[in-house]
Amino acid sequence: xxxxxxxxxxxxxxxxxxxxxxxxxxxxxxxxxxxxxxxxxxxxxxxxxxxxxxxxxxxxxxxxxxxxxxxxxxxxxxxxxxxxxxxxxxxxxxxxxxxxxxxxxxxxxxxxxxxxxxxxxxxxxxxxxxxxxxxxxxxxxxxxxxxxxxxxxxxxxxxxxxxxxxxxxxxxxxxxxxxxxxxxxxxxxxxxxxxxxxxxxxxxxxxxxxxxxxxxxxxxxxxxxxxxxxxxxxxxxxxxxxxxxxxxxxxxxxxxxxxxxxxxxxxxxxxxxxxxxxxxxxxxxxxxxxxxxxxxxxx
Numbered sequence: 001x002x003x004x005x006x007x008x009x010x011x012x013x014x015x016x017x018x019x020x021x022x023x024x025x026x027x028x029x030x031x032x033x034x035x036x037x038x039x040x041x042x043x044x045x046x047x048x049x050x051x052x053x054x055x056x057x058x059x060x061x062x063x064x065x066x067x068x069x070x071x072x073x074x075x076x077x078x079x080x081x082x083x084x085x086x087x088x089x090x091x092x093x094x095x096x097x098x099x100x101x102x103x104x105x106x107x108x109x110x111x112x113x114x115x116x117x118x119x120x121x122x123x124x125x126x127x128x129x130x131x132x133x134x135x136x137x138x139x140x141x142x143x144x145x146x147x148x149x150x151x152x153x154x155x156x157x158x159x160x161x162x163x164x165x166x167x168x169x170x171x172x173x174x175x176x177x178x179x180x181x182x183x184x185x186x187x188x189x190x191x192x193x194x195x196x197x198x199x200x201x202x203x204x205x206x207x208x209x210x211x212x213x214x215x216x217x218x219x220x221x222x223x224x225x226x227x228x229x230x231x232x233x234x235x236x237x238x239x240x241x242x243x244x245x246x247x248x249x250x251x252x253x254x255x256x257x258x259x260x261x262x263x264x265x266x267x268x269x270x271x272x273x274x275x276x277x278x279x280x281x282x283x284x285x286x287x288x289x290x291x292x293x294x295x296x297x298x299x
Contacts, residue, residue: 006046011070024112029103032063039071051065082105086107086108086121087111088107088108089103090103090106114262122261128269129151136273138277138279139173140172147166162265170268177279181213181282192212206238219281220281221281233270237275
């Protein structure tokens, strides 16, 4: 029986867990012609979970458990780990079976810290966007456009540009939140928020939005078990990303480093999740404009 394809995001998650089991001084052979190589060991881990008993053991021993497409996915993620400095390639030592430049890989202290956080690396753009789509399904195409541009800028090492694009995404999400709340408010606060959208800078708009949204925050986030962290999760859009965008986009001496930009992109995923939940929750609030007026009876 042909098994189902293992999705790329699942392979990425299992590979992250697998790499975190490596000891700090441990190195792993890359070449599949060398016994005990990384791919054969990883296939054994996957086989135990996804394979057919009595069959996967044979396939893993012959490195044939994964399909060619799945193998490419695994190597793509490994390459993103190397690009991010999570894994470091080294030449095999004098006693090693392989002398190739990429003979072995080891996990760096920085890499262990990054992988332990669980967020996909921006170097793996496909996985990053897939996680965004899964965790924040209510963001609109404009938001995705700016996030993809931020990732592309990061991959070309244009780190200030990446932060600016991410800031554009955050500002657009904040604007979407405000517009979504407008029709859910009574006439007076509705007018206040509408005016803030039209006239106020982002900081002022966010203050007005928060003043009206806070009464709904608990009801929206409690079903997700996030009521206690919702305030920080949403404010991160403004306090973290907006600040970084301004630091990178204005003519100052502040320049984000590669690691700072990577961390900014990764933390945005969490803020985007909160924003998506808020957008969905706001859409389900009753609309005062559609309320049925009370029947007052005959005069």
